[in-house]
Amino acid sequence: MIKVEFLGPIGKAPIEIEAKSLREVSQKLKEDPSLVDWLDKCAVAHNDTMVNSLDTPLEDGDRISILPPVCGG
Amino acid sequence: MIKVEFLGPIGKAPIEIEAKSLREVSQKLKEDPSLVDWLDKCAVAHNDTMVNSLDTPLEDGDRISILPPVCGG
Amino acid sequence: MELHLGSLDTKEIFSRWLDEESNSNYGAYIPFVGTIRAEDGIEALSFDIYEPILEKWFIAWQERAKERGAIVKMAHSLGDVPIHTSSYISAVFSPKRRVALELIDEFVEDFKANAPIWKYDVIDGKRIYAQDRSTAMDGAGLLS
Amino acid sequence: MELHLGSLDTKEIFSRWLDEESNSNYGAYIPFVGTIRAEDGIEALSFDIYEPILEKWFIAWQERAKERGAIVKMAHSLGDVPIHTSSYISAVFSPKRRVALELIDEFVEDFKANAPIWKYDVIDGKRIYAQDRSTAMDGAGLLS
Numbered sequence: 001m002i003k004v005e006f007l008g009p010i011g012k013a014p015i016e017i018e019a020k021s022l023r024e025v026s027q028k029l030k031e032d033p034s035l036v037d038w039l040d041k042c043a044v045a046h047n048d049t050m051v052n053s054l055d056t057p058l059e060d061g062d063r064i065s066i067l068p069p070v071c072g073g
Numbered sequence: 074m075i076k077v078e079f080l081g082p083i084g085k086a087p088i089e090i091e092a093k094s095l096r097e098v099s100q101k102l103k104e105d106p107s108l109v110d111w112l113d114k115c116a117v118a119h120n121d122t123m124v125n126s127l128d129t130p131l132e133d134g135d136r137i138s139i140l141p142p143v144c145g146g
Numbered sequence: 147m148e149l150h151l152g153s154l155d156t157k158e159i160f161s162r163w164l165d166e167e168s169n170s171n172y173g174a175y176i177p178f179v180g181t182i183r184a185e186d187g188i189e190a191l192s193f194d195i196y197e198p199i200l201e202k203w204f205i206a207w208q209e210r211a212k213e214r215g216a217i218v219k220m221a222h223s224l225g226d227v228p229i230h231t232s233s234y235i236s237a238v239f240s241p242k243r244r245v246a247l248e249l250i251d252e253f254v255e256d257f258k259a260n261a262p263i264w265k266y267d268v269i270d271g272k273r274i275y276a277q278d279r280s281t282a283m284d285g286a287g288l289l290s
Numbered sequence: 291m292e293l294h295l296g297s298l299d300t301k302e303i304f305s306r307w308l309d310e311e312s313n314s315n316y317g318a319y320i321p322f323v324g325t326i327r328a329e330d331g332i333e334a335l336s337f338d339i340y341e342p343i344l345e346k347w348f349i350a351w352q353e354r355a356k357e358r359g360a361i362v363k364m365a366h367s368l369g370d371v372p373i374h375t376s377s378y379i380s381a382v383f384s385p386k387r388r389v390a391l392e393l394i395d396e397f398v399e400d401f402k403a404n405a406p407i408w409k410y411d412v413i414d415g416k417r418i419y420a421q422d423r424s425t426a427m428d429g430a431g432l433l434s
Contacts, residue, residue, distance in 0.1 A: 007194070007196050007264070008194045008196070008275075009194075009264055009266070009275035009277075022288070022289070025289065026288070026289040026290075029289055030289070030290075039287070039289045039290040040286070040287045040290035041282045041286055042282075042286055042287070042288075042289065042290075043282065043283035043284065043285045043286045043288065044285065044288045045199055048198040048199055048202065049202070050199070050284070050285060051285070051288070052285045052288065053288075054288065054289075065196065065199070067196070067199070067262055068264065068280070069277065069280035069281050069282045069283070069286070070259070070260070070261060070262055070263055070264060070280055070281060070283055071258070071263065071264065071265040071276055071279050071280040071281065072193070072195075072222060072234065072257055072258060072261040072263030072265070073180045073233065073234045073254075073257065073258055073263075073265075073387070080338070080340050080406065080408070081338045081340070081406075081408030081419075082338075082408055082410070082419035082421075095432070095433070098433065099432070099433040099434075102433055103433070103434070112431070112433045112434035113430070113431045113434035114426045114430055114431065115426075115430055115431070115432075115433065115434075116426065116427035116428065116429045116430045116432065117429065117432045117433060118343055121342040121343055121346065122346070123343070123427070123428070124429070124432070125429045125432065126432075127432065127433075138340065138343070139433070140340070140343070140406055140427055141408065141424070142421065142424035142425050142426045142430070143402075143403075143404070143405060143406055143407055143408060143425060143427055144402070144407065144408065144409040144420055144423050144424040144425065145337070145339075145366060145378065145401055145402065145405040145407030145409070146243070146324045146366075146377065146378045146398075146401065146402055146407075156308060157301070157304070157305045157308065160301065160304050160305075161301045161304075164300060164301065164323070168374060169374060171327050171328055171329075171374070172325065172327075173324060173325055173326075173327045174322065174323070174324060174325070175322075175323040175325065176320065176321070176322050176323070176394070177320070177321060178318065178319075178320050178387070178390075178391075179308070179318070179320070179321075180317060180318060181316065181317055181319065182317075183315050183316075183317045183385065184315055185315075230312060230313060230315070241327065243322070243324070243398060243402075246322075247322075247394070247395045247398060250320070250391070250394075251391045251395070254387060254391060255391075258387070
């Protein structure tokens with residue numbers, strides 16, 4: 001299982017899904033209407049490292065974080 | 074009379090000269106061997122305002138300051 | 147890197163960082179202090195932080211600074227920070243002023259763009275995500 | 291603008307300036323702190339200042355800052371300043387970070403080039419003009 005957590009203002013509880021790559025995570029999250037307004041603005045981390053490729057391979061127990069637009073300072 | 078003062082490291086006492094313009098001040102100062110190494114590096118102020126023209130007219134009682142290279146901070 | 151609940155004690159942090167480097171022979175110390183402005187009727191701003199990624203972001207910056215002979219420091223608030231108090235201090239120490247002036251600019255700008263921190267206006271005790279002032283991080287939209 | 295005999299009390303100045311502007315609603319405060327580095331066997335640096343022209347230079351900068359909604363402050367030492375202590379602090383307060391980051395850079399660089407301050411190395415108690423690190427001011431060479 002892959003744990004997906006939604007950071008900051010998304011305000012959605014973490015979920016667990018089956019996925020072998022980020023591409024599969026993307027496919028599953030796009031089915032969730034509550035995420036429609038978020039996915040195109042959000043960056044992604046894999047086990048707390050920022051990632052840029054949908055081909056990122058995943059292993060059982062991995063953690064994906066969804067990071068909405070930021071404004072520190 | 075025009076008072077000419079030499080700031081910072083020049084280490085020369087102020088002098089009084091007759092001059093109607095900065096051009097005349099320049100001519101007189103160039104006669105002083107102790108200033109040979111300074112004049113090409115120094116900026117000039119007229120009554121505490123920085124000036125850029127040799128044609129600056131002078132009046133009796135005016136003050137000229139000779140400012141060598143700076144390094145504040 | 148340090149995170150504090152509520153407003154930062156700006157004077158304490160400035161002084162402590164100065165003391166920490168008092169014998170390091172740096173010639174330039176530039177802190178950037180961010181203070182909450184009173185605007186649009188807010189009483190405070192509030193911050194969420196995802197610390198594991200902020201920590202990695204900061205470690206990468208320490209390495210970038212080190213390559214230029216400098217160091218960086220950072221403090222940020224968690225939770226509510228009332229107007230006219232400070233939520234953010236970052237700083238550069240460097241032997242030379244030019245490196246320090248360039249680094250503080252790059253460090254603060256990259257912080258605004260890529261530090262995983264979310265800001266909320268606090269109005270009438272309610273927390274409202276400051277979406278219009280927020281910036282999508284590098285790589286945003288990957289899953290869309 | 292303030293001139294102090296000997297080293298600056300950096301913490302006092304940072305804190306006092308912060309307090310002076312605590313209700314001015316500036317979002318960014320960037321001080322630049324210059325500290326004397328131990329190098330080339332010096333025990334201190336020493337400074338001469340021609341205050342009337344420095345004052346005019348600073349007033350012109352206050353006006354430039356005001357046009358951009360910001361303010362500048364400055365403190366400098368007169369006379370001897372031992373290594374590892376501070377001789378110079380300048381600062382920008384601005385509503386917005388971008389203006390503050392740009393102004394502190396321009397203000398410090400113009401200060402280095404055009405503030406009428408002369409620096410001397412102090413070695414074995416002797417004062418030696420730091421000629422090779424000094425910069426001819428704008429308009430230099432007029433009389434040559």
